Amino acid sequence: MIAQDLKSALKETCPELDDRDSTDWPAFNCPVGSIPNVVKELRDDHGFDALMDATAIDNGVEASPRFTVVYHLYSPENHTYVRLAGDCLDDEAPSAPSLVDLFKSANWMERETYDMFGIIYEGHPDLRRILMWDEYPHHPLRKDFPLAGHENELWDPEIAENTGVKVKPAPMAGGPFVAQQSVFESKREPAAKDESWSEEKAKPDQ
Amino acid sequence: MSTETTEYAAPDSGGKAATAAQVFETEHLEVSMGPSHPSTHGVLRLNLELDGEIVKMCDPVLGYLHRGDEKIAENMTYNQFVPYTDRLDYLAPLANNAAYAMAVEKLANLEVPERCQAIRVVTSELARISAHLLGLGAYTMDVGALTVFMITFSEREKLYTLFEELTGARFTTSYSRIGGVTRDMPEGWTNRVLTFCEELLPLLDDVESLLTRNRIWFDRTADIGIISKEDAIAYGLTGPNLRGSGVDVDLRRDVPYSGYEQYEFEVPLGENGDCYDRYAVRMEEMRQSVRIVRQAIKKMPGGPFYAEDAKKIYAPRKDKILTSMEELIQNFMITTEGPDMPAGEVYFEAENPKGALGFYIVSKGGGVPYRMKIRGPSFNNLSILEKVSVGAMISDISAILGSLDFVMGECDR
Numbered sequence: 001m002i003a004q005d006l007k008s009a010l011k012e013t014c015p016e017l018d019d020r021d022s023t024d025w026p027a028f029n030c031p032v033g034s035i036p037n038v039v040k041e042l043r044d045d046h047g048f049d050a051l052m053d054a055t056a057i058d059n060g061v062e063a064s065p066r067f068t069v070v071y072h073l074y075s076p077e078n079h080t081y082v083r084l085a086g087d088c089l090d091d092e093a094p095s096a097p098s099l100v101d102l103f104k105s106a107n108w109m110e111r112e113t114y115d116m117f118g119i120i121y122e123g124h125p126d127l128r129r130i131l132m133w134d135e136y137p138h139h140p141l142r143k144d145f146p147l148a149g150h151e152n153e154l155w156d157p158e159i160a161e162n163t164g165v166k167v168k169p170a171p172m173a174g175g176p177f178v179a180q181q182s183v184f185e186s187k188r189e190p191a192a193k194d195e196s197w198s199e200e201k202a203k204p205d206q
Numbered sequence: 207m208s209t210e211t212t213e214y215a216a217p218d219s220g221g222k223a224a225t226a227a228q229v230f231e232t233e234h235l236e237v238s239m240g241p242s243h244p245s246t247h248g249v250l251r252l253n254l255e256l257d258g259e260i261v262k263m264c265d266p267v268l269g270y271l272h273r274g275d276e277k278i279a280e281n282m283t284y285n286q287f288v289p290y291t292d293r294l295d296y297l298a299p300l301a302n303n304a305a306y307a308m309a310v311e312k313l314a315n316l317e318v319p320e321r322c323q324a325i326r327v328v329t330s331e332l333a334r335i336s337a338h339l340l341g342l343g344a345y346t347m348d349v350g351a352l353t354v355f356m357i358t359f360s361e362r363e364k365l366y367t368l369f370e371e372l373t374g375a376r377f378t379t380s381y382s383r384i385g386g387v388t389r390d391m392p393e394g395w396t397n398r399v400l401t402f403c404e405e406l407l408p409l410l411d412d413v414e415s416l417l418t419r420n421r422i423w424f425d426r427t428a429d430i431g432i433i434s435k436e437d438a439i440a441y442g443l444t445g446p447n448l449r450g451s452g453v454d455v456d457l458r459r460d461v462p463y464s465g466y467e468q469y470e471f472e473v474p475l476g477e478n479g480d481c482y483d484r485y486a487v488r489m490e491e492m493r494q495s496v497r498i499v500r501q502a503i504k505k506m507p508g509g510p511f512y513a514e515d516a517k518k519i520y521a522p523r524k525d526k527i528l529t530s531m532e533e534l535i536q537n538f539m540i541t542t543e544g545p546d547m548p549a550g551e552v553y554f555e556a557e558n559p560k561g562a563l564g565f566y567i568v569s570k571g572g573g574v575p576y577r578m579k580i581r582g583p584s585f586n587n588l589s590i591l592e593k594v595s596v597g598a599m600i601s602d603i604s605a606i607l608g609s610l611d612f613v614m615g616e617c618d619r
Contacts, residue, residue, distance in 0.1 A: 022550070023551060052442065052562065070579075072564070083553060104442075107589060130269065131269040131272040131619075132269060140277055
């Protein structure tokens with residue numbers, strides 16, 4: 001089994017390495033500090049030449065550890081993937097070591113993860129936001145960020161001052177089409193969230 | 207009589223190399239290219255630092271098409287997300303639909319029938335042809351060859367008519383469902399696909415006769431934007447861009463999915479990794495796609511086009527919903543609460559026209575994913591821009607952008 005061989009080989013680099021529940025590829029949990037060493041060994045000794053994906057999971061506002069960084073590596077020789085995950089130690093200011101020295105592709109993917117989750121990658125040469133604008137104060141993929149978004153200042157202070165325009169939350173008419181767990185059957189159907197009237201509240205006169 | 211020569215001296219050499227009295231101080235010019243520039247194919251902005259016509263630094267600015275697809279996915283059921291996958295790589299929605307469905311089926315550990323697999327192969331390969339036709343046309347148009355665009359665009363139009371017949375939509379097809387496809391192929395559709403393939407091959411030859419040995423095309427693309435093998439892997443390039451640099455990776459052959467192991471096809475590779483090689487690889491890929499489509503149609507198995515036993519995942523047929531109580535309840539549950547998925551994590555990549563489109567799904571059970579990361583191949587393919595465009599002429603930028611053939615829809619997600 002590839003997974004067992006890999007595990008025993010990686011254990012020498014990182015004794016705390018452990019199996020991670022996975023439906024498909026070999027997956028390992030690893031302390032976040034030793035991820036660069038493990039990735040380096042995977043790349044140099046086991047043929048995992050390509051870092052396909054680097055991302056993170058928010059385990060929930062209450063959870064601790066709250067943030068988990070996840071990496072997927074691909075081996076073009078053996079045609080197999082491996083997943084590596086590490087829990088960020090600090091829930092308030094999560095951080096993880098950067099892999100930019102090992103893989104150039106980590107540069108943009110870590111910028112994206114920083115943008116979306118606020119995970120600080122230590123040693124990253126250019127940790128700026130990549131999808132949202134630089135002045136944006138939130139991290140949208142965190143679980144406490146609402147789907148509609150928050151009201152924000154405009155990115156250009158001059159236009160904001162002259163026009164008074166703000167970045168508004170998305171109008172949620174028509175979405176999200178997810179069933180609400182509630183007493184009333186009608187609310188469990190995926191329907192537009194028009195809350196002006198319902199079974200409890202009479203339709204307003206117009 | 208002495209001839210006067212004027213030489214440029216590098217500013218840091220203190221002008222020592224200059225023979226003439228006058229040393230030109232060159233000033234770098236910052237130019238913002240895009241977000242709505244014809245050769246940026248969508249909404250990409252490049253902050254360029256220029257020394258005359260030479261690019262000294264290139265900083266791509268993304269996010270103009272960021273819609274938060276990953277956040278949206280966390281807020282809806284698996285089936286409801288299918289239309290959003292149309293809008294990732296919007297030049298090959300059929301391939302995205304299939305890739306997404308296969309990722310979720312992998313999570314559910316669900317085998318789809320062979321007919322469904324074969325239909326997905328046919329549609330994915332047709333999507334590849336359509337995406338490459340458009341990518342090629344736009345690429346040649348950017349470097350000044352307008353005729354090719356007219357030819358390939360009208361050919362793509364025929365494909366869209368076929369898609370319309372199959373899915374009901376020309377552009378946003380939403381053809382896949384978790385556990386199958388929306389409907390079976392219409393009567394005689396495969397014959398019309400074969401006719402299209404018959405017509406496509408001579409047309410590709412026509413395009414090649416316009417380009418492959420064309421001196422102007424060669425000058426504009428050969429030795430421009432060279433990506434070495436090592437860089438291509440390090441920057442996470444996938445698809446034709448990776449193979450253009452000579453790296454032999456094709457997920458259809460290496461990690462076969464949807465029955466790709468049954469079909470014979472070759473994986474074209476480039477040698478130098480320049481813009482010309484990436485063009486050549488795409489041309490050959492279209493021919494190989496035609497080969498796969500022909501084999502898949504020839505071998506097209508009968509039987510159901512969706513997993514009939516996946517009663518908690520695939521919504522029942524409409525005629526059954528209206529006549530049977532059990533199916534009515536199933537349909538109601540799947541619509542309101544989503545398909546019944548086990549807890550677990552999967553990562554699935556499919557070889558899409560632009561590269562490896564990956565879905566990383568974290569499920570805690572139930573009908574809604576807990577976290578879904580979408581790996582858009584164009585995102586990684588673009589990240590090499592800051593390396594490959596340094597030292598290029600500004601007029602080469604449009605050739606490089608065209609040859610990388612990216613789509614901002616899946617780059618920004």
